[in-house]
Amino acid sequence: MNFKATPLSAGLYLVATPIGSARDITLRALDVLASADVIAAEDTRTARKLMDIHGVALNGRPLVAFHDHSGDGAVTRLVAEIASGKSVAYVSEAGTPLIADPGFELGRAVAAKDLPVTTAPGPSAVIAALTVAGLPTDRFAFVGFLPAGKTQRETEIAALRDVPFTLVFYESPKRVHGLLLSLREVLGDARDAVVCRELTKRFEDVSRGSLAELSDAFSGRTVKGEIVVLVGRAGAEEVDDAMIAQALQEAMKTMRIKDAATTVAGALGLPRRQVYQLALTLET
Numbered sequence: 626m627n628f629k630a631t632p633l634s635a636g637l638y639l640v641a642t643p644i645g646s647a648r649d650i651t652l653r654a655l656d657v658l659a660s661a662d663v664i665a666a667e668d669t670r671t672a673r674k675l676m677d678i679h680g681v682a683l684n685g686r687p688l689v690a691f692h693d694h695s696g697d698g699a700v701t702r703l704v705a706e707i708a709s710g711k712s713v714a715y716v717s718e719a720g721t722p723l724i725a726d727p728g729f730e731l732g733r734a735v736a737a738k739d740l741p742v743t744t745a746p747g748p749s750a751v752i753a754a755l756t757v758a759g760l761p762t763d764r765f766a767f768v769g770f771l772p773a774g775k776t777q778r779e780t781e782i783a784a785l786r787d788v789p790f791t792l793v794f795y796e797s798p799k800r801v802h803g804l805l806l807s808l809r810e811v812l813g814d815a816r817d818a819v820v821c822r823e824l825t826k827r828f829e830d831v832s833r834g835s836l837a838e839l840s841d842a843f844s845g846r847t848v849k850g851e852i853v854v855l856v857g858r859a860g861a862e863e864v865d866d867a868m869i870a871q872a873l874q875e876a877m878k879t880m881r882i883k884d885a886a887t888t889v890a891g892a893l894g895l896p897r898r899q900v901y902q903l904a905l906t907l908e909t
């Protein structure tokens with residue numbers, strides 16, 4: 626056993642848990658789960674299973690359910706535990722609490738009482754997907770789940786059309802094709818996109834292509850598992866090196882090379898590093 630059960634100071638501990646592979650739990654997450662006075666979980670069975678896998682015993686400590694529908698009373702009870710000097714660990718069903726998961730109201734209520742809120746950080750599907758997708762990661766916007774209805778979904782996508790960041794969506798396997806069709810409809814055929822399925826699990830699968838290619842590839846397919854969809858930033862497909870060079874030459878008349886690269890990258894919605902490297906070739 627690599628983890629330690631040691632007394633924790635009072636506070637809320639937001640603990641990230643694996644999104645697939647159970648061994649992605651961190652040692653500190655296990656320390657906190659082994660040590661907290663109270664464990665609150667979105668799903669107590671999942672939490673207990675994870676603790677069992679890693680040999681973390683409850684030893685009579687309370688394991689209580691807490692989710693978005695638990696109500697104000699449940700928040701008040703947990704805040705009162707912390708105010709009385711207890712440590713409370715909170716785990717959502719998978720990944721990082723608050724990231725498309727419960728924990729927000731609880732964290733806010735604890736902070737509002739000036740009580741400590743801390744985290745044992747770890748897995749989250751948004752970061753895992755960005756890590757493998759191959760799209761720019763210097764600026765990204767996490768959108769999470771869009772509404773299920775087509776009209777509402779497309780209205781929300783339209784509001785993101787010009788955002789020069791990689792966009793990250795969570796989606797259910799049943800609706801992934803509908804999401805890809807809506808993205809294609811609103812953002813056009815050409816944007817780069819990536820569908821990440823079952824990250825860190827046995828059938829992990831990453832599909833890359835344009836929105837047109839991916840929406841065709843997922844048409845009529847029965848899709849299973851958990852899914853993150855990423856879309857390349859606005860403007861990236863229309864800018865060629867000559868355009869970047871021209872913008873850089875203009876900017877470099879009044880700015881240092883680094884500032885010029887930052888400005889041009891921001892204006893064209895491109896990764897700073899790519900623009901900076903081009904700027905270096907222009908510097909004479």
Ligand code: SAM
Binds near residue numbers: 797853
């Ligand atoms: N709190 C979690 C996190 O930090 O990523 C997200 C919880 S949200 C209720 C569940 C969604 O996350 C899934 O529908 C899917 O979109 C995404 N997700 C979770 N695990 C995943 C995995 N292993 N591979 C791909 N997507 C995953």
